[in-house]
Amino acid sequence: MNSRPDTPLLDTIHYPADIRALDKSQLPQLCEELRQEVISAVSVTGGHLGAGLGVVELTVAIHYVFDTPSDKLVWDVGHQCYPHKVVTGRRDRIRTLRMGGGLSGFTKRTESEYDPFGAAHSSTSISAALGFAVASKLEGANRxxxxxxGDGAATAGMAFEAMNNAEAGGSRLIVILNDNDMSIAPPVGNLRNALARLVSSNKYLSPRKLAARLAGHLPKPMRNAAERFEEYARGMMTGGTLFEELGFYYVGPVDGHDIIGLVEILENVRDSDHGPMLIHAVTQKGKGYAPAESSADKYHGVVKFDVITGKQEKGPGGGPPAYTRVFADALVAEADKDDKIVAITAAMPGGTGLDVFGAAHPTKMFDVGIAEQHAVTFAAGLAAEGFRPFCAIYSTFLQRAYDQVVHDVAIQNLPVRFAMDRAGLVGADGATHAGSFDLAYLCTLPNFVVMAAADEVELTHMVHTMAKHDSGPIAVRYPRGNGRGLPLPAEPQLLEIGKGRVVREGKTVAILSLGTRLEEAEKAAEQLESMGLSTTVADLRFAKPLDEALIRKLLTTHEVAVTIEEAAVGGMGAHVLTMASDEGLIDGGLRLRTMRLPDAFQDQDNPTKQYDEAGLNAPHIVDTVLKALRRNSVGVENGARA
Known part of the structure; x- marks a missing residue:
């Protein structure tokens, strides 16, 4: 068992005001203790480790220099917010991270006043901070x-859109670029920090302002030449020309682990009235914990681990493969036979399985960074040239590219293949990562084919079907986690578009399932049969186009029909209801019920508990059927047989 570290100074810190009461000389000790506390906590809970360890000094310096929560601190994504949570009144709950009823793994407005803006998707921080800065300006305040x-999040278009508008925030806006991977400007040791302190200080800013005022009295040609010389000279010294062009005053690169230097620089920036400021801090993922320093990718997100050895806990092993791996292997097999297949991901090669594809077909895998909009239109361009692009993006992240899905893919009827991983509930990552809405936002689009895999065998068939589908866009959704343990086919089947399958025949009750709730539907059918209710179970396979012939048959030959899907209202069930209404199928007294995710954002929890809360397990299906039949001759009343 991992013992808690000795943290005498951190024990005195409950809120940022306590940090501000310390002497600067105490800050290095505080950082060391905070780092050890984060390592200890995450070893118990699992979660995002490397990014948080890399911003310990930044966290302490920001809270030491700025008057949080009056000054607003916005973390991008939130992977790195654990040290922030420890020093903002949540240390007593830090070992509940990502658990049901515990602390979120990301920033969350309802959790603390020190989290002014929630985050879990990337590249939103500058836009949000600009909003806070302009609000302060409009109110005449000086917050x-x-x-x-992070440097990865800063590659997204939204970050540049915000920076392009940053001058509206004036000196109230400060952006800290946490460069922990690709070094935009190479570190140069103490000289780098000395330069940064110089250019952020009044000793540099004041003469620059004086020069600007004097230049205003020069003839225009001379004035323009002087301004260009100053800008490019400083850009060559600091690497900040790009940010200057976007309206920022650039400071850096700075050592993100030099706490004393960071405090001095932040104090200079805080006291400046120059305009929007950007501080380029170079940090190291996993800083201060040797296993994480040596393997940043493996320690970005971790399960429980032993602090001494760094060894992470392993699952039981030998179980069914994850859906992500099934997709990856199926796609590799298709690409082995088809030179036109390419794969695209948006900074998630490991999460989507495209690292496996890239190893097999390195010239046909494209990671475009955190740029889902670009990924979709890039795929559309490839499709327009006769290639067969598979765009593998988490369901929740594909939401960010909806306009491109509509305008660049659907309207042009281009055969882009969308593989939507993490469809449905996602356990510890909570509401921000749940793939709840893809059926609702895709099934309304003309030309689209939308599938949901009920198990790993079906997913294999669907990848093959997507590879062969050249007549328009097509998508498949599949969940996080492992399959059912079914043997995979030696050769995949080509599915007929818009055709479902009946997996169990009955006469009284029809359960129309879409996706991996099929297993629960089959369990519910067994229970209903034991009650004397003959039950049909159908796997629709397609949310669009619906298998209208099958649905029509089931609705007209059974006394009650229930649809079930792991998606928000507006998905398959809504379209079945629309079809039944249009054709008058419910006019004769058919009892048709839809089961879906609740109209709520579900917090993180154990997946089994999440499904129970959502009402999507077998007992809930049985209860829905029994309530629908309570006036039927079977004699069911209030969920119990009479």
């Missing part, structure tokens, strides 16, 4: 807004 954004 600062600080956005901390």
């Amino acid at each position: 600062r807004a600080i956005a901390v954004i």
Whole structure:
């Protein structure tokens, strides 16, 4: 068992005001103790480790220099917010991270006043901080807004859109670029920090302002030449020309682990009235924990682990393969036979299985970074040239590219293949990562084919079907986690578009399932049969186009029909209801019920508990059927047989 570290100074810190009461000389000790506390906590809970360890000094420095929560601190994504949570009144709950009823793994407005803006999707921090800064400006206040954004998140278009508008925030907006992977400007040791302190200080800013005022009195040609010389000279010294062009005053690169230097720089920036400021801090993922330093990718997100050895807990092993791996292997097999197949992901090669595809077909895998909009239109361009692109993006992240899905793919009827991983509930990652809405936002689009895999065998067939579908866009959704343990086919089947299958025949009750709730539907059918209710179970396979012939048959030959799907209202069930209404199928007294995710954002929890809360397990299906039949001759009343 991992013992808790000795943290005498951290024990005195309950809120950022306590940090501000310390002497600067105490800050290095506080950082070391905070780092050990984060390592200890995450070893118990699992979660995102490397990113948080890399921003310990930044966290302490920001809270030491700025008056949080009056000054607004916005973390991008939130992977790195665990140290922030420890020092903002949540240390007593830090070992409940990502658990049911516990702390969120991301920033969350309802959790603390020190989380002014919730985050879990990337690249939103600068826009949000700009909003806070402009609000302060409009109110005549002097509150600062600080956005901390990683170098990966800063590659997304939204970050540049915000920076392009940053001058509206004036000196109230401060952006800290946490460069922990690709070094935009190479570190140069102490000289780098000395330069950063210089260019952020009044000793540099004041003469620059004086020069600007004097230049205003020069003839225009001379004035323009002077301004260009100053800008490019400083850009060559600091690497900040790009940010200057976007309206920022650039400071850096700085050592993100030099706490004393960071405090001095942040104090200079805080006291400046120059305009929007960008501080380029170079940090190291996993800083201070050797296993994480040496393997940043493996320690970005971790399960429980032993602090001494760094060894992470393993699952039982030998079980069914994850749906992600099934998709990856199926796609590799298709690409082995088809040179036109390419794969695209948006900074998630490991999460989507495309790392496996990239190893097999390195010239046909494209990771475009955190740029889902670009990924979709890039895929559309490839499709327009006769290639067969598979765009593998988590369901929740594909939401960010909906306009491109509509305008660049659907309207042009281009055969882009969408593989939507993490469809449905996702356990510890909670509401921000749940793939709840893809059926609702795709099934309304003309030209689209939308499938949901009931198990790993079906997913294999669906990948093959997508590879062969050249007449328009097609999508498949599948969940996080492992399959059912079914043997995979030696050769995949080509599914007929819009045709479902009956997996169990009955006469009284029809359960129309879409996706991996099929297993629960089959369990419910067994229970209903034991009650004397003959039950049909159908796997619709397609949310669009619906298998209208099958649905029509089931609705007209059974006394009650129930649809079930792991998606929000507006998906398959809604379209079945629309079809039944249009054709008058419910006019004769058919009892038709839809089961879906609740109209609520479900917090993180154990997946089994999440499904129970959502009402999507076998007992809930049985209860729905019994309530629908309570006036039927079977004699069921209030969920119990009479």
